Amino acid sequence: MAETTTTDSVVIPEPVTTYDDGGRKQPPPEKAADVRRRTLVIVSFWLIVLCLGLPIWWQTTTIYRAKLPLDEMLDWADGRACRPVFPLRISVEANDLQHQEAQNLVRLTQHALDDLNDFAGHHLRLQLASSGRPSETTAETDEDDTSALTIRLVQGDSTASALHPHSPVLDITYPPNSIPTQTSSSSALASYIATQLRSTFAEEQAIISYLLSTTSSFPAEQRPQGLTPEAADALAKRTTRSLRYSPTYHLTFSLFTGGHLPSSWDIEAAVAEFMKPVLDILTPIHNFTIDTQIQLYATPGVQSQVLNKEDLSSFVNAAEWPLSPSIGGAPTVNFIVYIGNQTIGLPTAEQAGSDGATATSQSWLVPQWGTVYLLPLPEDKAHVSASTLKQPLLTFTSHLLSLLGTPQSGSLPLRLSTLSRIRSADLLLRASSTLGSLARLSLALPSISIPSSVADGVSKTMSHLRLACDTLGTPGALYHARVAEEEAERAFFEKSMVGQLYFPDEHKIAVYLPLLGPVGVPLVMGLLNELKAWRKRRREAVDNGKAKKET
């Protein structure tokens, strides 16, 4: 059998006859049927490998990845899917005015408001309350309405305004001559009302614009401009201090004492008296469970008599004090009364300005955790009465409001309705960013498996986000945002996804090489030889053809 070796360019025909001396004989020429059969054998082997082996291997080794709507998820995260808009409806009650006059006043005020407003996300929409309604609107009837605030216009001697302390009502008195005429394009009363409204909602606006600005993904044109760095700073402080939203909070009241006295307290009565009213008002937004405990022989983390600012963070002896969070999923807010005569060294006067709001000389607030109150008591007192607990509990109540992220200005009902709007915006943004993280994660780790439950959660999240986004500013939004956030978190922390299968490449080699090496080498070599023989046969055929032509 003659052999040819091919190099890159030159084909050197081997001098076959050199070796053909002596007894070496040429094998008899191969039968054409044999050659064809060999080709068929090799082709069929390769067909089996390619058509059966490869698909099976592919089927059995692929990781299940449910299809996620990645583009939509990223849209949510980047703020393209939802433009958070808070259309706040404000109804105006002006029973003393003619309908025409009132309409005009409302129109002018709306103009003035629109001129004042620089932030598109927060709209105040005025509307005239239907005149058929009685003027003595109580807080209860207002609740079911979608209006966030009612302006009650009453004729009086001079222009003045006052927030109703127990219902979301802004009383405005005006002198009779200040009603704008039909034709006038501006009015002092209208701009006065506009300014009043704006100042009422200034804090809410600032917080929402801060929330939007911290979510860096939102496009720049949607971000509000009017936030000064100082205001942003203060808001950042308040936001980091507040707890994550949860429908239920566990409140734990603990009495810690260094010795064995006192060993009992009237906490139940004290809570009922000083804290319960506020908790009751908060019920539409949060539920609270309360537990109390007494811990004796508790040594604080810091022993010094005067605690300075650095000591406060290590005062709570987390290793020894049984302050384990309550079970049941909801976050725990800790309120600690420590019996001791330690005092807090307040910072100097100019620093006190910024911190004075939270740190009195006896208590301090631990961000996202709770409050510690130092209560000095005579040594031999065995029982702490409810009246002694009044000051601590009032402190706890105000700290609870700030831990929940309630705004600081305005009347209580207004603050609470603002709180629910802020919370829904916050949850919406959180859920969106979780979706974005999930999308980025699934893009970044192609080997991670995505079970169908994740896809399920994502679709649920998105439908609830859509609902929440459409109803922003109403109570329903809070519910939808809450569900969306829960679902997003569950999808992101899916167990089977987090514990992704780690199968290093060395192991793959260890499994594949022993099998594929011995099987693959004969297969590949057979194919190569066959190809070579085929090329040779073709060349020979061509050569023969040429020779025939020449002859």
Place this chain on the structure above:
Amino acid sequence: MRRFLSFFLLSFLSFCVAASDYHEQLVLRPLPLSALLASFNFRSNTSLSAFEAHNYRFFPRSLGQILQHAGTRELHLRFSLGRWDAESWGARPWDGAKEGGTGVELWAWLEAASEDEADHKWLTLTNALSGLFCASLNFIDGTRTTRPVMSFRPEGNHPSSNSTNMRLFYGVLPREVVCTENLTPFLKLLPCKGKAGIATLLDGHKLFDASWQSMAIDVRPVCLPGEECILEIEQTIDMVLDIDRSTRPRDNPIPRPPPGHELKCDTSKPYHSDDTCYPAEYGANQQWSLAQIFGRPMKGTCPLSDPKIPPVCLHVPDSRGVYTSGGVETITSKDGLSRCFKVQPEAEFDLVLSHVETEGVAPPALAGSIIKPETPSLYAERSFTGYGQERGGVQTILRNPSPDKEVEFVYMESLPWFMRIYLHTLKARLDGSLTEQTSLIDEVYYRPALDRARGTQLEIRMRVPPSSTVFLTYDFEKSILRYTEYPPDANRGFDVAAAVITILDDDDDAKSTPGGSASVSSSNLRTTTLLLSLPTPDFSMPYNVIIFTSTAIALAFGGMFNILVRRFVAADEGPEVSLKRLKTRLQTKLGGLFKKLGKAELKNE
């Protein structure tokens, strides 16, 4: 004697309940062979209404909210180490009611409307307790949980209205090693936190160095007629310390043989001389002090406890001298077998038990130095029989030492699912006779195992006649586990939980049924855990299998493929395969390469 004691305890308990919400007591009892039993008992109460309102005073909040979250009505948790040597130490403390088998044991009555809810609550409970006590209780899953039918009875008083919804779960982790990380949360549950009172004596180094120790937590509701129901948490630590071991100095803990002149010898032996010595059993009358044994003195009393109850009691005969630190009031009991000490609230308390002088060795002197331990009502030991990797057997030897009283009890085994027992081989026979006695077994409750889902539960109500020994035997088959089911260090073997023996007392039953609410005093006994060795594979097996099958496939495939594809010619017809030919081929190839290179260089020039 036992009945009298339990009656005394009951009345004592009711007195306590009325007097104070917190109670603690340490009972010291020297045992033969230089052992000392120390029983710590702490009990706090809270009214059920305060508990349900989440107001915790002496009841620990961390445990309380777990109980509420999991709907637990009664809870018993045990952490134990070592073996109670019943032959020399006698009856168990608290009649064995406050001890567990080696490892962790948990049983609880949960209130649930349906089975699913109950299972879910049990899961919640084990997971939450696991976090609280830093133990692997979360590994108590379906395979380690049983629902005993005859063995456990509620200790508390449960109003009959909800008793139908109460479900008993029993889980056990025999492999768990109890250590300091379990003691710390245990002490945190106490109102005085180990900072005052008898709890100051508890130190992880000494406790876990003991020959036997058991930590117990019992939570049960107690309703006394005419009073508000209370929830009682009782924490107990029982430990048997080796006096020699624990009095060893801390800076020099390595045991060294005492010099010859300090050896205590049994002079009554005939071969006793200057250079031969038979060590005398002197441990019992050794001198020791509280500070020596526990490493530190006791710091006052816990001010919350009832001042009328002495915090420390010592059970030694009157004849033995005891010295205490100042300001301590000693109360001697009338029978002359125990004395109790009332301690100043703030003062440190120490106690020295004096050495008993003996001339030579004299058994009567020994009897004077300690109180002879009570004989237990039943001895039990359990061991594996058989050989090989496929089958095995379990033999439990139960001995009744009483000359005239028959003992009736429930023997409970909760076995892992990979130990498949053959119930037909279950036999009980009396010592001396070779045939089976069916009359010994009254009742058998058997719940067979399901592979990987639940374990075997076997409860046998049986009796042992007076002064006789019963052999209870059965055979089992060892199953082969899946590759991933073997724990780390699989060759060590698998722990099989202790068998629980509940001794039934007819009189107690009769007494408690008419009253309807009296708490049932139970008398328990646990065998040691067993170490079952299963057929263990070589864990490099998967790779061996891969390589082996690959080789086989490669051999078969390569041969077949070559036969199909190769052309066979005569040896002198094929291409010559020799070293010479290889050389020439190489040379031609290299020559061609050099030629090309040379040409390229010429072109460049």
